[in-house]
Amino acid sequence: MTIDKTFDPATIETKWFEHWETSGAFRPDRPDAQPFTIVNPPPNVTGSLHIGHALDNTLQDILIRHARLQGKDALWVVGMDHAGIATQMVVERKLEERQDKRTNYSRDEFVDIVWKWKAESGGQITRQLRRLGCSMDWANEQFTMDPHFNRAVLKVFVDLYNQGLIYRDKRLVNWDPKLKTAISDLEVETREVKGHFWHFRYPLADGVKLDNGADHIVVATTRPETMLADMAVAVNADDPRYKSVIGKFVELPITGRRVPIVADEHADPELGSGAVKITPGHDFNDFEVGKRAGIKPGEMLNMFDAEARVVQTADDLIPADFVGMDRFDARAAVVEKMKALGRLVPHIVKSADGEETELDAEPRNIQTPFGDRGGVVIEPWLTDQWYVDAETLAQPPIQAVRSGAIEIVPKSWEKTFFNWMENIQPWCVSRQLWWGHRIPAWYDADGKVYVAEDEAAAQVLAGEGVALTQDNDVLDTWFSSALWPFATLGWPDENPSPLAGEGGERSEPGEEVPDFTPSPSAAGAAPPSPARGEGLLARHYPNDVLISGFDILFFWDARMAMQGMHFMKEVPWKTLYLHGLVRAADGQKMSKSKGNVVDPLILMDKYGADALRFFMAAMESQGRDVKMDERRVEGYRNFATKLWNAARFCQSNGIGASTTLRAPEASLAVNKWIIGEVVETLAKLDKAFAEFRFDAMADAIYQFSWGTFCDWYLELIKPAFVDGEKQEMDEESKTVAGWVLDQILVMLHPFMPFITEELWHAMGERQYDLIVAKWPEPKAKVDAVAKHEVDWLIDLISEIRSVRTELNVPVASKVDLVGWADLSPQSQQRLKRNEPTIERLGRIREIRQTNSELTGGVAQIVVEGETYVLPLEGIIDLDAERTRISKAIEAASKEAKSLEGRLSNPAFVEKAKPEAVEKARADHAEKAAEVERLSAALTRLG
Known part of the structure; x- marks a missing residue:
C-alpha cells in the first residue's frame, strides 16, 4: 500500500490491536520454544489507567514483545484484583447516591450487587491497557474472585492453618473507623498534623509520695481521651525520681481506677516527665509494655466501638456522660474535666518582653496515622483477627535473594528488602468486609473453630449435629494476589511434578518444609524444559521477570515470594525489577489536590500511544523516578513522524521489504558501513535488554533510527540530480536500505508497536505480522575500513554545515572546499570518491587543493588532524x-x-x-x- 503523506496514530492503533488480539498473536503457542513468562500486577477492578500504570505496563510489554521476537513461547498473564476495600467503597457510594445502604441487604444480596456492578462498570482499566498496546493473553483474563482462583485461596488458607502458619489471635490492629475494618501497616499513611501535648497530674494512691514530696506523677499525652482506659503508668527502673514508687499505685482522675506504677525501658527519663501513661488496648507501644507487665491481651481494656465512639470498659468505670461520644469530642471533654479537677498542668509561654501566658497544652506537629482508603485517623484497636506467621514464610525468600536465585534490579533495593523481611511482623489477613474471599473457618456454640475448604468438610471435623457459623470476615486482598504467579496458571488443579534439585516430593500439609535450594532454572542456568509437564503451570512457573513499582515491594512482591516458595518450592520469578514513580515535571509527587496529575489517555489522544510508550522507556533509568515532560512526549511523536517520512522516501525510491534475515552482500562503503551500524546497534540493544536498562535500549534504537539511518544513510544514498533530472538509485543501495529499515522496524517494535507494524506491511508483501517476526540476526561483521571512511565523510560534512550555520552563510550560496596540498593520499582518495556527495550535502561548488596561503576571509575546519578551508570573501x-x-x-x-x-x-x-x-x-x-x-x-x- 502507498504510505499516507501524514502520520496519524489514531487511524492505525485500533486497527492493529484488534487484528493482533483476534488473530491470537498474544497467545503462547510455541510448545517447542523456550517459555518466557510475565504476570501483570493485577490492577483494581475499580481502577482506571493512570500514568504509573502506563509506565509499569509499557516496560512489561517491551520485554514480552522482545521475547516473542526472539522466538520464545511468551506468556503475559493479565487480570484484575477484586480490591476488597476499594470495591466495597465504590459500590456503597453508588448505593448512597440513591439514598440506599449496604445494611439494607443481606450479605449475599450485597455481594450480588457488587458482581452486577463489576459486569457493568468494572474493568475499565483493561480496555485502557489495550489502548496502550499491551500484548497480554487477553483470551485468558484472570480475576481474583473467579472460581478456580477462589479454590486456590481456600486451599492456601487451610494448608497454612494445618501447618500452624495461620492462627487467630487478639492483638492491636490499625482500625479504620470509617471503613470499620482492620488495615495493614502498609495501608497506613503518616501525615504531620497540628496537634497538642497535654500534661496531667495523676494522684498517687494510698498516701504515697515521691521523694520530692509530690503526691502525684505528671504524665504527658497527645491523646487525652485514652486515659479513660489507662491500665498503668510506666517509669524507667533507673530513674531516681521514681524508684521509690515502682510497684505502688496511682488513682486515675475521672474513672477512679487504681493502676500500678511499673518499671519499663519504654519510659525515657530524658523525655518529658519520664513517666508514661499506659493504655495497652489503644496504643502499639503500650500493648507491648502491658504484656511485659503481665497484662494478658484478653484483660486489656477497650474503650471504643468500631466507629471510634466511647463504650463502657469491662470494669464499668467510665462515667456515663462520656459513653457514646466521638473520640475527638471525648478528647475535648477529658481535657475540660481534668482542668476542672485541677489536674491539668498548664503550658507556660513567655513573650519576648518576658510576659507569661498560660495555655492548656503545648502546640506540636504530630505524626498521625491515616488510612490510605478511608482517609480518617487510624485507631489502634484490640480485636481478634487472623494472622499469618510471616517470619517463618519470609526465610526462603531471604535466602533466595542472598543466593541470587531471585535477582533484584536495581540491586540497591536489596538492603530495603532484607531490612523489612528480617524484621517482619505477623501479617493480619482478616478484614471486616463483605466483598472478598470469606475466611473458611466455622465456629460452634462454644467458639471452637473448624477450618476447612467448605462447610461440609468443616461439619465432618465438628461432628454430626454440631451447629456451625462461618466467620464473617474476608481475607486481605493482598493474601489472594500473593498467589498470582501460580494460581493464574492453574494451581492447585494442575500441580507439576517436583522440580530437579528439590530432593523429593512436595510436602503435604503438616509436614516440615525443607530448606530452599535453588534449582538450576532459578539460578539462571538452562531454561525449564517442557518435560516438566504439559500444562501452563508446569511450563510457565517460575515466571521470568516481575516488573513492579517499588511502592508495592512489601504489599505484593515479598508476599508472592513467600507464598510461591512455600507452596511451589520454587521462586515465583527469577528477576524482580523495581521502577520508580512518575512525578510531575518539577519533581513533586502527583496528586489531585496539587492539580498536577497527568492523564495518559489524554497524552495518547494528542501524541499517540507509541510516543507515550517511547517516552516511558527513554526516561526509565534504574533507581530514579520518572519526571513527566510533555515536550519529550511530543518529541517522540516527532520521532515517529520522522520514521514515517523515511519509509515514504524509501517507498517512493523503489525500496521495499527485505526478503532475508541476514545482511545482504554489499560492495559500496556506505552500505558496508550501515550494515556494521546495524550490528553495533543490535549489540547495544541486546546488552541493554540483558541488564534491564530501558533508557539505554531506547537511546540505542533512537540514535540509530533518527541520526544514523534517517539523517545520514538516506541522505548519503539519495539519488542526485544531474541537469535537473533525478538519477536512479543503485540496486545494491535499494536492497540494503530495505533490509536496514526492516531491522529498525523489528528492533523498534517492542517500544513503538503500532507504527512499526503499519510500516512493516506498507513496505511490501509479508508472510507474517511484525509482532511474530524474528529478532535481527545480521550474521555480519563491522567493516572497519568502510566505517572509517563514512565516519570521516560524516565528520567533514558536519563541520562544513556547522561553519555555514555559525557564520550565517546563506543556504542558497555555494562555497568552495579547499584542502591543503599536504593532505594524506588516503584523504585525497576519499575526497575524490565522495566528491558528488560532499558537494550535494555540503552545498559545495568546487573541491580543490592548494599549497599557497589563501587571502581574505576564510573559515578553517579540521577533520582527523587535517585542515580544510572555506573561502567566504564576497559571500558574507x-x-x-x-x-x-x-x-x-x-x-x-x-x-x-x-x-x-x-x-x-x-x-x-x-x-x-x-x-x-x-x-x-x-x-x-x-x-x-x-x-x-x-x-x-x-x-x-x-
Missing part, C-alpha cells in the same frame, strides 16, 4: 559577522557569569527548591557551551 560580510558573534559572546558570557554567581552562593544552593537549582545548573551549562561554540566560530574567521 566578514566584519559584520565578527561584530555579531562578538556581541553574542558578550551576552552569553554575561548570563553564564550571573548564573555562576547564583550557583556559588551557598544560600541559593541550600535553600532553593532542588528543581530550581537543577535548572540553574542546566542553564549555566547551556550558556557556557554557547560561549565556547561562538568563540570557536570567531576563531574560524581569523
Whole structure:
C-alpha cells in the first residue's frame, strides 16, 4: 500500500490491536520454544489507567514483545484484583447516591450487587491497557474472585492453618473507623498534623509520695481521651525520681481506677516527665509494655466501638456522660474535666518582653496515622483477627535473594528488602468486609473453630449435629494476589511434578518444609524444559521477570515470594525489577489536590500511544523516578513522524521489504558501513535488554533510527540530480536500505508497536505480522575500513554545515572546499570518491587543493588532524559577522557569569527548591557551551 503523506496514530492503533488480539498473536503457542513468562500486577477492578500504570505496563510489554521476537513461547498473564476495600467503597457510594445502604441487604444480596456492578462498570482499566498496546493473553483474563482462583485461596488458607502458619489471635490492629475494618501497616499513611501535648497530674494512691514530696506523677499525652482506659503508668527502673514508687499505685482522675506504677525501658527519663501513661488496648507501644507487665491481651481494656465512639470498659468505670461520644469530642471533654479537677498542668509561654501566658497544652506537629482508603485517623484497636506467621514464610525468600536465585534490579533495593523481611511482623489477613474471599473457618456454640475448604468438610471435623457459623470476615486482598504467579496458571488443579534439585516430593500439609535450594532454572542456568509437564503451570512457573513499582515491594512482591516458595518450592520469578514513580515535571509527587496529575489517555489522544510508550522507556533509568515532560512526549511523536517520512522516501525510491534475515552482500562503503551500524546497534540493544536498562535500549534504537539511518544513510544514498533530472538509485543501495529499515522496524517494535507494524506491511508483501517476526540476526561483521571512511565523510560534512550555520552563510550560496596540498593520499582518495556527495550535502561548488596561503576571509575546519578551508570573501560580510558573534559572546558570557554567581552562593544552593537549582545548573551549562561554540566560530574567521 502507498504510505499516507501524514502520520496519524489514531487511524492505525485500533486497527492493529484488534487484528493482533483476534488473530491470537498474544497467545503462547510455541510448545517447542523456550517459555518466557510475565504476570501483570493485577490492577483494581475499580481502577482506571493512570500514568504509573502506563509506565509499569509499557516496560512489561517491551520485554514480552522482545521475547516473542526472539522466538520464545511468551506468556503475559493479565487480570484484575477484586480490591476488597476499594470495591466495597465504590459500590456503597453508588448505593448512597440513591439514598440506599449496604445494611439494607443481606450479605449475599450485597455481594450480588457488587458482581452486577463489576459486569457493568468494572474493568475499565483493561480496555485502557489495550489502548496502550499491551500484548497480554487477553483470551485468558484472570480475576481474583473467579472460581478456580477462589479454590486456590481456600486451599492456601487451610494448608497454612494445618501447618500452624495461620492462627487467630487478639492483638492491636490499625482500625479504620470509617471503613470499620482492620488495615495493614502498609495501608497506613503518616501525615504531620497540628496537634497538642497535654500534661496531667495523676494522684498517687494510698498516701504515697515521691521523694520530692509530690503526691502525684505528671504524665504527658497527645491523646487525652485514652486515659479513660489507662491500665498503668510506666517509669524507667533507673530513674531516681521514681524508684521509690515502682510497684505502688496511682488513682486515675475521672474513672477512679487504681493502676500500678511499673518499671519499663519504654519510659525515657530524658523525655518529658519520664513517666508514661499506659493504655495497652489503644496504643502499639503500650500493648507491648502491658504484656511485659503481665497484662494478658484478653484483660486489656477497650474503650471504643468500631466507629471510634466511647463504650463502657469491662470494669464499668467510665462515667456515663462520656459513653457514646466521638473520640475527638471525648478528647475535648477529658481535657475540660481534668482542668476542672485541677489536674491539668498548664503550658507556660513567655513573650519576648518576658510576659507569661498560660495555655492548656503545648502546640506540636504530630505524626498521625491515616488510612490510605478511608482517609480518617487510624485507631489502634484490640480485636481478634487472623494472622499469618510471616517470619517463618519470609526465610526462603531471604535466602533466595542472598543466593541470587531471585535477582533484584536495581540491586540497591536489596538492603530495603532484607531490612523489612528480617524484621517482619505477623501479617493480619482478616478484614471486616463483605466483598472478598470469606475466611473458611466455622465456629460452634462454644467458639471452637473448624477450618476447612467448605462447610461440609468443616461439619465432618465438628461432628454430626454440631451447629456451625462461618466467620464473617474476608481475607486481605493482598493474601489472594500473593498467589498470582501460580494460581493464574492453574494451581492447585494442575500441580507439576517436583522440580530437579528439590530432593523429593512436595510436602503435604503438616509436614516440615525443607530448606530452599535453588534449582538450576532459578539460578539462571538452562531454561525449564517442557518435560516438566504439559500444562501452563508446569511450563510457565517460575515466571521470568516481575516488573513492579517499588511502592508495592512489601504489599505484593515479598508476599508472592513467600507464598510461591512455600507452596511451589520454587521462586515465583527469577528477576524482580523495581521502577520508580512518575512525578510531575518539577519533581513533586502527583496528586489531585496539587492539580498536577497527568492523564495518559489524554497524552495518547494528542501524541499517540507509541510516543507515550517511547517516552516511558527513554526516561526509565534504574533507581530514579520518572519526571513527566510533555515536550519529550511530543518529541517522540516527532520521532515517529520522522520514521514515517523515511519509509515514504524509501517507498517512493523503489525500496521495499527485505526478503532475508541476514545482511545482504554489499560492495559500496556506505552500505558496508550501515550494515556494521546495524550490528553495533543490535549489540547495544541486546546488552541493554540483558541488564534491564530501558533508557539505554531506547537511546540505542533512537540514535540509530533518527541520526544514523534517517539523517545520514538516506541522505548519503539519495539519488542526485544531474541537469535537473533525478538519477536512479543503485540496486545494491535499494536492497540494503530495505533490509536496514526492516531491522529498525523489528528492533523498534517492542517500544513503538503500532507504527512499526503499519510500516512493516506498507513496505511490501509479508508472510507474517511484525509482532511474530524474528529478532535481527545480521550474521555480519563491522567493516572497519568502510566505517572509517563514512565516519570521516560524516565528520567533514558536519563541520562544513556547522561553519555555514555559525557564520550565517546563506543556504542558497555555494562555497568552495579547499584542502591543503599536504593532505594524506588516503584523504585525497576519499575526497575524490565522495566528491558528488560532499558537494550535494555540503552545498559545495568546487573541491580543490592548494599549497599557497589563501587571502581574505576564510573559515578553517579540521577533520582527523587535517585542515580544510572555506573561502567566504564576497559571500558574507566578514566584519559584520565578527561584530555579531562578538556581541553574542558578550551576552552569553554575561548570563553564564550571573548564573555562576547564583550557583556559588551557598544560600541559593541550600535553600532553593532542588528543581530550581537543577535548572540553574542546566542553564549555566547551556550558556557556557554557547560561549565556547561562538568563540570557536570567531576563531574560524581569523
